[in-house]
Amino acid sequence: MIRRIANDRDREAFAMLYDEISGNLNGYARRLGLAKSDAEELVQETLLAIWRNAAAFNPDKAGVYTWAFTILRNKRIDRLRKDKLRTVSSDDLWQQFPAEKNRDEGDLNARFARNLIKDLPDEQRQILYNVYFEGKSHSVVAKERGMPLGSVKSSLRLAINRLKKLTQASKQ
Amino acid sequence: MMQHPDQTLLIKFASGNLADALGLAVACHLEICEDCRQQSAGFEALGGQLLDEIEPTPLPDERKYSLMARLDAASEKPSPDRPAKGGSTPRPLRRFVADDLDRIRWRGFGNSLYYPVPVTDGRHVARLIRLKAGTAVPRHRHRGLEVTQILQGAFHDCVGEYETGSFIVTDPALEHQPTATPDTDCICLAVTGASLIFTEGLLRLVNPFLR
Structure with a gap:
């Protein structure tokens, strides 16, 4: 599914992925204590990043859920951080989409x-x-x-x- | 002897609960330690498993429509990664200090120099410390948690010898005198708990009024 999203920019495949994982991402965001609208925005940002960076997904390295988990984790850190330059960003901690496989x-x-x-x-x-x-x-x-x-x-x-x-x- | 962060720190890091100066020290360690990188990836997979089996909370349909409408505008925009190669400064620190450890404008004088890493997380103070080859820091004790990640060189103290890449958590009760190995300057990232330092500062301010 992710390959179709990456190679063909396949919106249908993306919609399927959305149906499969958005509720889970949202369930997790709520369990993190986020308010309803904050959780939904975080899920949308996470899925948008998956759409943008689908080509970087490497099934040899991690499963889809693990990959989605790391993206949500990073987006959450960066939302908390907002524009404070002197605090730690997810970019500092993890190479977001490392090229080497x-x-x-x-x-x-x-x-x-x-x-x-x-x-x-x-x-x-x-x-x-x-x-x-x-x-x-x-x-x-x-x-x-x-x-x-x-x-x-x-x-x-x-x-x-x-x-x-x-x-x-x-x-x- | 190569020291590593313990499982609790690694799991906090992987789950996103160490986005602070301590997290930077762990990230510097992971850059050179494959074992810990592997563990951290394992803990990320635990997160993936949690996501897989969690009770879903469906989003309102409007969220899906609005996201689908944003896809075209959001087409391929690979996020720029800072280059993995370059200077000797570990990648996680490059936003805060010079790219190369030799280009850092060290402060202080004598055998032991320092440079404050401008990270503000409200909990820790982070510094780079450069100890000249073969020299020792005066004997001292820590007031609270101190984590040291060796970025270059090596040192030893009364407990043991620590090679490049070691992640050392110092016991506050320990009185020690780190001594750099004779061949090269030892450069470390040192992260200490800030609360004690701040409390002392406040106490110093408050004390005159208490008298």
Whole structure:
């Protein structure tokens, strides 16, 4: 689909992609705590960037959802930053659409990511999402999930320990 | 010994929650460390997985129409990336300081020079530090978190030896005396927590009135 968008500037393919992922992007934007209209604008900016830069998408490196996730992440940082030149922009942190394509590195990343997702127990992964990907405090997470605060903290610790082990294993 | 940022920092970075001076230090590290780059990409994929399985919140139809109407005006406009090659300054710092570490107008005198990196995030102070080859910084202790990313050269202290590329988190309790290796000047990005410094400044202002 992205290839059709990139090569043929295919609006129909883009509309299909929009139907597939805009609701998910919006769901995530809302979970980040953005107000309805801010979330919708962020989703539109993200999809516009996907349209503009579809040629840079490299399926060897990441899946569509991962790519879309990184674009939304970057757009959000830059919206928060607005015109403040002395604060950090997403351009400083990541090369947005790097030209060099390293297939080996892409394969390794994909394998590492698959292991991460497979080996993390679901609850730990969800708490990891709540805390790091949605920016919620431990007590908010505890309240939302109806868990004692101590259990949230220990799940998070277990998740991070598991990530450490996976990292060490992937180096061997 | 090459030191790396821990998983918590990498996951915060990958999820977009480290868009500050500390994030710049991690970005400088990722530029030269393939292992950490790979981990960070893995955490981005976790984000992708979250996006895939999240409960969708549909947008109103008008949003789709207005976006489709903007596509023509928004045709190919590749975003300009700053060149990956060039001077010795890591890419993440090039908007803030000279492209080449040797072209930086270092301040201070003696063996240890510095240059303030003009990043304002309200939480940290970032500086470049240049320690002349074979010399040592006076023995000191940190008041709070300090992260050091070695950009050039290497140094050692009472804990160990750190090679180029190391990302070092200094324990505030540690009293140490970093010494650059004899062959080359050691250049680091140092990021410290700002709150303590500001509190002290305020306290200094407030104190006379308290007396």
